Amino acid sequence: MxxxxxxxxxxxxxxxxxxxxxxxxxxxxxxxxxxxxxxxxxxxxxxxxxxxxxxxxxxxxxxxxxxxxxxxxxxxxxxxxxxxxxxxxxxxxxxxxxxxxxxxxxxxxxxxxxxxxxxxxxxxxxxxxxxxxxxxxxxxxxxxxxxxRTAELQQAQEQTRLLGTIMQVAQQSQSLEASLRSIATAIGENFHADVCILQQASENTLTTVEGSYSPSGSGENWLADDPLVREALSTQTVQASLNVPKDPAVAEVQHYQTSEIQAHICVPVSFREKNVALVSLQWKQPCQLTPEDLDTLHWVAGAIALVIVSMEA
CATH class of the missing domain: 3.40.50.2300 (Response regulator)
Known part of the structure; x- marks a missing residue:
C-alpha cells in the first residue's frame, strides 16, 4: 500500500x-x-x-x-x-x-x-x-x-547531556563505527528504546557501517528492507509509524511481525542536503514520545552529522 x-x-x-x-x-x-x-x-x-x-x-x-x-x-x-x-x-x-x-x-x-x-x-x-x-x-x-516547566527543564537537560555525549565521542573515538555505537547507546537509553540503530548512509543507501543499542542484547538490522527508512532517506524527512499493528502501510511487513516492533521512528541525518546517516528508534509497545522529544531528536541529528563529517574528513 x-x-x-x-x-x-x-x-x-x-x-x-x-x-x-x-x-x-x-x-x-x-x-x-x-x-x-x-x-x-x-x-x-x-x-x-x-x-x-x-x-x-x-x-x-x-x-x-x-x-x-x-x-x-x-x-x-x-x-x-x-x-x-x-x-x-x-x-x-x-x-x-x-x-x-x-x-x-x-x-x-x-x-x-x-x-x-x-x-x-x-x-x-x-x-x-x-x-x-x-x-x-x-x-x-x-x-x-x-x-x-519541569518537562521543559528536563528536555533542556536531555539535550545538554546528549550533546555532551556526542562531543565527547567526537573527541575520543578512534573509529566511525565506535562513534556510531556510543551515540546510538546514548540516544537509545535517553528515549527508552528497545532498539536504536545509527547507520551511515550515502545518498539514499545505507552503508554497512553502523552502531546499535538494545538493552536486551538482541535486535536484527532489517533497515535496508524497511519502507520507512527508504522514505526517510529519499525525502530527508522524519518518518514514523507510531502504532505499527494499526498502520496498514507497514503492519504486514514481515520484519515487523517477527521482531514484535510496534513503533518505529526514522530520523535522517544530513549535512548540506546530503544524507550521511539514519537514526532508527524502535519500541515493542506503541510510541510514548512527546512532540518535544521529536524536536530533541531532530536537533540531535544535526550534531551527529557534524561528528560524522568531521571523522570522515
Missing part, C-alpha cells in the same frame, strides 16, 4: 493524539465519611478522584497510584494531622498542589505548612462549594504549569 509522506508537524500531532491527557487525578482525605463522599461527588466529573479516610491510607494510595494533581485533606484527623500527612508527600511529589480543609484555628500549623511550601491554600469549614471549586481549578492549572 502506498504511504502518504507525513511532515514533522503531522507526526507531532499524531504523538499528541496518542498522549491525549486523561482526567487529572485528585486525592481527597477526610475521616468523616459524609465529607469524603461530598468531595468525591463535587469533583468526580472533572477529576479521577481517590478517597482516603486517613493520612495513612492516603499514603498507601499514593504509593500505588503515583502522583496526583491535587490533594485536599482535612486538618484534624486521628493518628495524623493533615499538615503532617501533606509534609510526607512533598519529597516524592513536589508538583502536587495541596489544599487543607480546617474547621479549627490551627493557625500555627497552617502558617508553617504554607511557608514551607507544603500547602497551596487552606479552606475553612463549612466550605462554600463554589469557592472550593475555584480554588481547585486554579490548583489544577498550577499543577499543569509546574509540570510543563
Amino acid at each position: 502506498e504511504r502518504e509522506t507525513p511532515d514533522l508537524e503531522t507526526i507531532k500531532r499524531q504523538l499528541m493524539s496518542l498522549n491525549r491527557p486523561k482526567k487529572p487525578k485528585m486525592l481527597v482525605v477526610d475521616d468523616e465519611p459524609d465529607n469524603l463522599d461530598l468531595l468525591y461527588r463535587t469533583f468526580r466529573r472533572n477529576f479521577n478522584v481517590f478517597k482516603a479516610e486517613s493520612g495513612i491510607r492516603a499514603l498507601e494510595i499514593l504509593e500505588a497510584e503515583g502522583e496526583v494533581a491535587v490533594i485536599i485533606s482535612d486538618q484534624r484527623m486521628p493518628e495524623m494531622k493533615g499538615t503532617e500527612f501533606l509534609s510526607k508527600t512533598v519529597r516524592s511529589f513536589p508538583n502536587t498542589v495541596r489544599i487543607i480543609l480546617t474547621g479549627f484555628t490551627d493557625i500555627e500549623d497552617l502558617v508553617d505548612a504554607i511557608n514551607s511550601g507544603q500547602v497551596y491554600k487552606y479552606i475553612t469549614k463549612p466550605w462554600d462549594p463554589n469557592e472550593l471549586k475555584t480554588v481547585v481549578q486554579r490548583a489544577a492549572e498550577t499543577y499543569e504549569l509546574l509540570n510543563q
Whole structure:
C-alpha cells in the first residue's frame, strides 16, 4: 500500500493524539465519611478522584497510584494531622498542589505548612462549594504549569547531556563505527528504546557501517528492507509509524511481525542536503514520545552529522 509522506508537524500531532491527557487525578482525605463522599461527588466529573479516610491510607494510595494533581485533606484527623500527612508527600511529589480543609484555628500549623511550601491554600469549614471549586481549578492549572516547566527543564537537560555525549565521542573515538555505537547507546537509553540503530548512509543507501543499542542484547538490522527508512532517506524527512499493528502501510511487513516492533521512528541525518546517516528508534509497545522529544531528536541529528563529517574528513 502506498504511504502518504507525513511532515514533522503531522507526526507531532499524531504523538499528541496518542498522549491525549486523561482526567487529572485528585486525592481527597477526610475521616468523616459524609465529607469524603461530598468531595468525591463535587469533583468526580472533572477529576479521577481517590478517597482516603486517613493520612495513612492516603499514603498507601499514593504509593500505588503515583502522583496526583491535587490533594485536599482535612486538618484534624486521628493518628495524623493533615499538615503532617501533606509534609510526607512533598519529597516524592513536589508538583502536587495541596489544599487543607480546617474547621479549627490551627493557625500555627497552617502558617508553617504554607511557608514551607507544603500547602497551596487552606479552606475553612463549612466550605462554600463554589469557592472550593475555584480554588481547585486554579490548583489544577498550577499543577499543569509546574509540570510543563519541569518537562521543559528536563528536555533542556536531555539535550545538554546528549550533546555532551556526542562531543565527547567526537573527541575520543578512534573509529566511525565506535562513534556510531556510543551515540546510538546514548540516544537509545535517553528515549527508552528497545532498539536504536545509527547507520551511515550515502545518498539514499545505507552503508554497512553502523552502531546499535538494545538493552536486551538482541535486535536484527532489517533497515535496508524497511519502507520507512527508504522514505526517510529519499525525502530527508522524519518518518514514523507510531502504532505499527494499526498502520496498514507497514503492519504486514514481515520484519515487523517477527521482531514484535510496534513503533518505529526514522530520523535522517544530513549535512548540506546530503544524507550521511539514519537514526532508527524502535519500541515493542506503541510510541510514548512527546512532540518535544521529536524536536530533541531532530536537533540531535544535526550534531551527529557534524561528528560524522568531521571523522570522515
